Amino acid sequence: MDELDAALLRFLQEDGRRTNRDLARELGVAPSTCLERVRSLRERGILVGFRGEVDLAAMGRGLQAVIAVRVRPPTRKVIEDFQAFVERMPEVISVFVLTGSDDFLLHVAVRDTDHLHAVVLDELTKREELADVRTSVVYGHHRRTIITPG
Amino acid sequence: MDELDAALLRFLQEDGRRTNRDLARELGVAPSTCLERVRSLRERGILVGFRGEVDLAAMGRGLQAVIAVRVRPPTRKVIEDFQAFVERMPEVISVFVLTGSDDFLLHVAVRDTDHLHAVVLDELTKREELADVRTSVVYGHHRRTIITPG
DNA sequence: ATTGAAAGAGGTTGACC
DNA sequence: GGTCAACCTCTTTCAAT
Numbered sequence A, B: 001m002d003e004l005d006a007a008l009l010r011f012l013q014e015d016g017r018r019t020n021r022d023l024a025r026e027l028g029v030a031p032s033t034c035l036e037r038v039r040s041l042r043e044r045g046i047l048v049g050f051r052g053e054v055d056l057a058a059m060g061r062g063l064q065a066v067i068a069v070r071v072r073p074p075t076r077k078v079i080e081d082f083q084a085f086v087e088r089m090p091e092v093i094s095v096f097v098l099t100g101s102d103d104f105l106l107h108v109a110v111r112d113t114d115h116l117h118a119v120v121l122d123e124l125t126k127r128e129e130l131a132d133v134r135t136s137v138v139y140g141h142h143r144r145t146i147i148t149p150g
Numbered sequence C: 001a002t003t004g005a006a007a008g009a010g011g012t013t014g015a016c017c
Numbered sequence D: 001g002g003t004c005a006a007c008c009t010c011t012t013t014c015a016a017t
Helices: A003-014 A020-027 A031-043 A076-088 A113-124 B003-014 B020-027 B031-043 B076-088 B113-124
Strands: A047-054 A063-071 A092-098 A104-110 A130-143 B047-054 B063-071 B092-098 B104-110 B130-143
Touching: A003 A020, A003 A031, A003 A047, A003 B047, A020 A031, A031 A047, A047 B003, A063 A076, A063 A113, A076 A092, A076 A104, A076 B130, A104 A113, A113 A130, A130 B076, B003 B020, B003 B031, B003 B047, B020 B031, B031 B047, B063 B076, B063 B113, B076 B092, B076 B104, B104 B113, B113 B130
Parallel strands: none
Antiparallel strands: A047 B047, A063 A104, A063 A130, A092 A104, A092 B130, A130 B092, B063 B104, B063 B130, B092 B104
């Protein structure tokens, strides 16, 4: 992972559709070199894909919340079953499995407060393993688009 | 936003580099129609970009944590200054501004536990407005790649 | 809005350094 | 690992519907 790889990752995280020629020109290398580098980054599992990104509000899901969940008993089976369950919920954007007092943190995006209420009361609290739920509404969310090598 | 738009969003979230021809063929429309639809989705602010996606572990940042933060006093200035500060930290992948007992939730990705320790002790607790910090290590994280219209 | 065809731009390969 | 050149596919435009 040299300077060229790092620069490619930077540019492609910024705009996944930058053309190969364009990247090559900006980095001062031949297009085929550039192509080979990108292929190598994918083969090494560093660059894992290219994704179109949508605006949540424009998709009619302008209300976001984070939901901290505790399940009991905290056995492997209970944790894994609950994880599989929440990952299938369309309202759930992101699932964190955690150490500490909470077992899960769910990031959800919903239409409105009624929808949020329904997700918590009708979907989550239905589960028998659920021991505790704390919902916080998200005022603002910022995700870094460019991740640099550690 | 009809069935065609929804299908395009689905395919492009799955693979942001699907060619226009390919999309057109699969959806049974002309390439130019497809191109126009995608352009419209971008103009309407529904499709906001295309991003290369990297693997955190492969980037040498295999340890993730979520950090709940309370700041005092919770005035606009204090909140906004702290938000701007954490959004500039390279270890921070995502920032949530919240209602409830915590004001912020930070998702960080770091090299190892020493690095995590340094982020919390040297970067965060340096700030005078910081009133409370609770760090949870992330065992697993799953982000939904395809977001459907609400 | 959608189409089809034409023109220009980009991706990809392989022989060579 | 990097380059150059040729081929071939794709994007993009535009007149027509």
